[in-house]
Amino acid sequence: MTSGGSAGDGGTTDRTPSDRVDVCVVGAGPAGSLVAHRLAAAGHEVVVLEAGERFDPADRRARMERAIRPAHDGGSVWGMGGERDRFTSAGERFYPLNSARVKGVGGSTLHWQGMVMRLHEKDFRLHSTWGVGVDWPVSYRDLQPYYARAERALGVAGADDNPFAPPRERPFPMPAFEPSHSDSLFAPACERLGIATHSVPNARNSEAYDDRPTCQGYGTCQPVCPSGAKYDATVHARKAEAAGARVIDRAPVQRLEHDRAGDRVEAAVYATPDGTQHRQEARAFVVACGGVESPRLLLLSRSEEHPDGLANSSGAVGRYFTEHLFAGVGGRLDRPTRQNQVGFNTTESHQFYDDPRAPFGPERGSADATGTGADGGDPADRPVPDEDPGLSSIKLEFLNYAGPSPVELALGADEWGDDLLESLREAYGSALAVGGLVGQLPRKDNRIELDPSTTDDHGNPVPEVHWRVGDRAARTVERANGIQRAVLEEMNAEVTWTVGPADTGPAFHHMGTTRMGADPATSVVNARCRTHDLANLWISGSSVFPTGGAMNPTLTIAALALRIADHVDEAL
Amino acid sequence: MELTRRDALAALAAAGAGVGAGVALRWSDGDPATREFRDVDRETLVALAEVVYPDDVSGIDGFVEAYVVGRVRDRPDRVAGIAEAVDRLDGTARDRFDAPFADLSPADRDAHLESLGVDAADPDPEGIVPERIRYYLVNDLLYALYTSPTGGRLVGIENPQGHPGGIDSSRRSGPEGSDGRSVTGSDHVPGGRPERSGEGSR
Numbered sequence: 001m002t003s004g005g006s007a008g009d010g011g012t013t014d015r016t017p018s019d020r021v022d023v024c025v026v027g028a029g030p031a032g033s034l035v036a037h038r039l040a041a042a043g044h045e046v047v048v049l050e051a052g053e054r055f056d057p058a059d060r061r062a063r064m065e066r067a068i069r070p071a072h073d074g075g076s077v078w079g080m081g082g083e084r085d086r087f088t089s090a091g092e093r094f095y096p097l098n099s100a101r102v103k104g105v106g107g108s109t110l111h112w113q114g115m116v117m118r119l120h121e122k123d124f125r126l127h128s129t130w131g132v133g134v135d136w137p138v139s140y141r142d143l144q145p146y147y148a149r150a151e152r153a154l155g156v157a158g159a160d161d162n163p164f165a166p167p168r169e170r171p172f173p174m175p176a177f178e179p180s181h182s183d184s185l186f187a188p189a190c191e192r193l194g195i196a197t198h199s200v201p202n203a204r205n206s207e208a209y210d211d212r213p214t215c216q217g218y219g220t221c222q223p224v225c226p227s228g229a230k231y232d233a234t235v236h237a238r239k240a241e242a243a244g245a246r247v248i249d250r251a252p253v254q255r256l257e258h259d260r261a262g263d264r265v266e267a268a269v270y271a272t273p274d275g276t277q278h279r280q281e282a283r284a285f286v287v288a289c290g291g292v293e294s295p296r297l298l299l300l301s302r303s304e305e306h307p308d309g310l311a312n313s314s315g316a317v318g319r320y321f322t323e324h325l326f327a328g329v330g331g332r333l334d335r336p337t338r339q340n341q342v343g344f345n346t347t348e349s350h351q352f353y354d355d356p357r358a359p360f361g362p363e364r365g366s367a368d369a370t371g372t373g374a375d376g377g378d379p380a381d382r383p384v385p386d387e388d389p390g391l392s393s394i395k396l397e398f399l400n401y402a403g404p405s406p407v408e409l410a411l412g413a414d415e416w417g418d419d420l421l422e423s424l425r426e427a428y429g430s431a432l433a434v435g436g437l438v439g440q441l442p443r444k445d446n447r448i449e450l451d452p453s454t455t456d457d458h459g460n461p462v463p464e465v466h467w468r469v470g471d472r473a474a475r476t477v478e479r480a481n482g483i484q485r486a487v488l489e490e491m492n493a494e495v496t497w498t499v500g501p502a503d504t505g506p507a508f509h510h511m512g513t514t515r516m517g518a519d520p521a522t523s524v525v526n527a528r529c530r531t532h533d534l535a536n537l538w539i540s541g542s543s544v545f546p547t548g549g550a551m552n553p554t555l556t557i558a559a560l561a562l563r564i565a566d567h568v569d570e571a572l
Numbered sequence: 573m574e575l576t577r578r579d580a581l582a583a584l585a586a587a588g589a590g591v592g593a594g595v596a597l598r599w600s601d602g603d604p605a606t607r608e609f610r611d612v613d614r615e616t617l618v619a620l621a622e623v624v625y626p627d628d629v630s631g632i633d634g635f636v637e638a639y640v641v642g643r644v645r646d647r648p649d650r651v652a653g654i655a656e657a658v659d660r661l662d663g664t665a666r667d668r669f670d671a672p673f674a675d676l677s678p679a680d681r682d683a684h685l686e687s688l689g690v691d692a693a694d695p696d697p698e699g700i701v702p703e704r705i706r707y708y709l710v711n712d713l714l715y716a717l718y719t720s721p722t723g724g725r726l727v728g729i730e731n732p733q734g735h736p737g738g739i740d741s742s743r744r745s746g747p748e749g750s751d752g753r754s755v756t757g758s759d760h761v762p763g764g765r766p767e768r769s770g771e772g773s774r
Contacts, residue, residue, distance in 0.1 A: 059588070060588075061585065061586070061587070061588030061589075062587075062588030063588075064586070064588065064734060065586065065587050065588050065715070065734070068586075068715070068719075068733060068734055069695070069711065069715060070694070070695055070711075071694075071695040071696055071697060071707050071711070177739065178743055179743070180742045180743055181742065181743055181744060181745050184745075215738075215739055216736035216737075216738065217731050217735075217736055217737050217738045217739045217741070217742070218733070218734060218735070218736050219731065219732070219733040219734065219735075220733060220734065226588075226736070227736065336728070336745065336746060338729075338741075338742060338744070338745070338746075340729065340732075340733055341729060341730070341731045341737075341739075341741045341742035342731075342739050342742045343733075346742075400742060405732070405733040406718055406724070406727040406729055406732060406733075407714075407715065407718040407719050407732055407733050407734060408733065410714045410717075410718045411695070411711050411714055411715060411718075414691045414692050415691060416623065416624035416625075416691070416710065416714070417623060417624060417625065417626055417627070417682070418626050418627055418628075420624075420626075420714075421626040421628075421726060421727070424718075424726075424727045425727055425728060428727050428728060428729060429727075429728050429729075
């Protein structure tokens with residue numbers, strides 16, 4: 001297993017540029033690979049420049065061992081961190097940028113959990129609906145056909161059993177994974193509390209799909225799936241290459257260069273491991289290197305014509321860095337909970353997504369007393385004071401991997417033999433937890449800037465992350481904790497831990513930093529994800545999300561990528 | 573509980589070793605692709621496993637043989653690390669007890685490991701002696717046991733992390749065989765899960 005070399009490299013990989021191509025895509029994660037595949041399949045000449053390496057699929061189980069064994073830090077699984085990935089955290093809270101961000105062919109989908117939900121209709125109209133944030137310049141209806149295509153492209157296992165989900169037009173490509181044993185323990189408690197549960201759309205094969213196997217149950221989905229049953233963007237990088245695209249790894253783009261007038265990008269300047277720099281020229285450029293590196297690349301590409309950075313006449317490049325926050329409550333039950341047999345979830349509740357104040361349990365009883373009905377009735381009549389400040393969306397997850405994994409405990413223990421076995425039996429078996437994501441509103445002061453005092457392995461200023469949680473998100477984490485705790489208490493579980501407002505952390509969903517909007521004065525890209533300022537520059541990825549909801553973003557990234565491919569195809 | 577060749581192959585799979593089911597995996601298999609293990613390697617590793625594995629486990633000899641040989645066959649870079657750690661463990665035993673590690677009583681082996689600080693050492697392939705012993709020997713053997721189906725069952729998990737045991741066990745309320753297939757998750761979720769029906773509904 002190599003950490004610095006490309007698989008099969010041997011110094012023979014051709015990393016020199018192609019003659020001027022139709023499209024240059026920067027980044028080989030899902031946002032870039034899907035665009036590259038669609039455009040190559042449409043007959044366009046495409047070059048993808050990827051900063052990280054091309055990992056050898058044969059190394060996946062060895063990477064899994066690295067993930068399980070305590071001698072290796074998590075970043076070493078996919079070569080994260082080091083001089084290449086240096087950053088500065090300058091905000092109210094430390095931001096652990098490299099914890100889940102992978103540079104390489106496949107991008108962070110190599111590491112991701114693989115949950116793929118559509119955003120809700122209200123997420124596209126947050127300002128119109130809740131009076132906060134901004135509206136997207138596209139609607140759910142605009143994106144709906146692309147969501148369907150994205151589900152087929154990634155391979156999503158799901159069921160149409162979610163009463164809170166936005167309208168669907170067709171079944172999921174694969175049946176949902178069946179509920180786990182612990183789901184069955186949560187279900188009656190949730191039912192008594194009036195909390196509806198449903199399946200989880202997973203980008204993970206519940207049956208063989210797209211030449212990839214059904215899930216083998218390795219239990220290490222995050223950070224590595226050894227079987228390939230979990231989707232990752234190497235799938236579409238390979239498809240792009242099969243369709244004629246070139247994917248050049250270990251080719252970090254240093255800057256984009258534009259024409260004399262500053263109206264069009266002419267070339268991507270990239271470095272290669274031998275220390276040379278090259279220019280890849282193209283008719284169109286798609287920047288798809290994530291919510292941190294995409295704005296950083298634009299800022300690094302400043303010029304006389306674009307003194308504040310490329311495509312930054314609005315000043316919004318790098319601004320509105322938006323995240324999802326984790327909220328969770330866990331404990332122990334007096335029965336076996338059968339955790340850590342798989343590494344993914346099979347039950348969620350989106351009941352508190354469009355209405356985070358939806359009454360449940362005792363609240364519901366109080367609502368009954370005021371005549372609003374057990375189903376919640378008119379939101380205006382609910383027993384929440386008028387002066388109660390707003391909340392954000394909540395997505396609840398019923399974990400299948402709560403508590404310790406026995407092998408990981410064993411490897412870190414200070415005992416062995418019978419003593420160790422007794423400790424493992426004591427620690428394993430009765431843990432359970434309800435986790436969840438909480439949305440954060442876009443805030444201008446949450447931002448990615450350049451830190452000129454610190455440079456990366458090529459001498460470029462590193463990203464400086466300014467991030468704070470904000471009062472609204474903190475209140476919503478507290479609300480989520482209340483629901484989570486009520487579920488556990490309804491099960492007579494002993495609550496042993498809570499991740500609340502004080503110790504919440506990010507879900508590593510980097511959004512908002514090149515926001516989409518109709519007004520060039522306040523946004524970076526238009527509704528077609530093309531930059532307002534440069535006619536042949538598109539941005540693909542969650543950095544274009546004007547608001548982030550509380551759903552895992554990758555399905556929306558994929559849907560937008562497929563839509564961008566259509567727009568670029570039309571423009572060429 | 574008896575450790576089997578199937579457990580060793582499962583542990584090798586969890587360690588990323590691509591070993592086919594038909595491979596002999598013997599200490600001296602004559603395969604030029606692997607090294608010939610010394611007596612001290614064989615004896616020390618088995619003697620160590622007898623200490624770090626629970627007393628209830630049998631079949632240690634064959635399990636350790638198949639696992640270690642398969643491990644080295646696939647990852648020859650580990651040979652030097654294992655050999656050096658064995659030499660250190662055995663050498664310190666000879667210094668202290670005037671006998672090879674493998675000849676010590678289980679209680680003395682245990683005490684010797686603790687006296688070296690192996691119990692509290694952070695596993696590190698490039699660290700000081702106890703850290704290397706912990707990484708190359710103790711943790712490798714524990715990794716093999718607790719990613720195997722038999723090791724998992726000792727703790728109460730049929731499909732331990734690292735073992736590709738499928739997804740059915742996550743749905744069962746107990747180990748297969750304890751109460752048959754028992755109750756599955758969908759039996760408790762009202763209505764179970766619909767298949768891919770319901771086009772056009774919310």
